[in-house]
Amino acid sequence: MRLLLFILILGLAMFSNPKFSQHQEAVRTEIRNQTNEKTQDNLASKLGQLINRGASQLALETLMTYDNYFLASTTRIQTANQDQVLSVGIFGQVWVLPNELTF
Numbered sequence: 001m002r003l004l005l006f007i008l009i010l011g012l013a014m015f016s017n018p019k020f021s022q023h024q025e026a027v028r029t030e031i032r033n034q035t036n037e038k039t040q041d042n043l044a045s046k047l048g049q050l051i052n053r054g055a056s057q058l059a060l061e062t063l064m065t066y067d068n069y070f071l072a073s074t075t076r077i078q079t080a081n082q083d084q085v086l087s088v089g090i091f092g093q094v095w096v097l098p099n100e101l102t103f
Contacts, residue, residue: 013071018089020066023075026094027086028060 064086067074072090076083087096 010071013091016092017068017070017073018092018094020064020073020075022094023066023073023087023089024060024064026089026096027064027075030096030098 063077064075065077065083067076072088074085074089075087076085085097087094089095
């Protein structure tokens with residue numbers, strides 16, 4: 001009985017492992033939230049937000065690497081010094097690691 005339950009949980013984890021696009025959207029949303037918190041509501045800041053969104057979109061598409069471990073997944077980005085893990089996903093949920101989102 002326990003073995004069957006264990007196999008079912010493993011199957012659920014494999015089936016619901018988040019895709020790369022889900023990780024990208026989670027990181028993009030976190031970047032947007034951080035940008036909105038730090039800027040004021042004026043024309044210059046709105047323009048800066050648009051530029052930042054475009055730059056973050058480009059970075060997400062070109063610099064992020066998706067690692068699929070079948071039961072879970074991560075995304076990472078190569079910086080000058082090291083690889084930084086940006087997000088972790090399991091059971092259909094993606095968590096962005098807040099301390100790592102500094103690029």
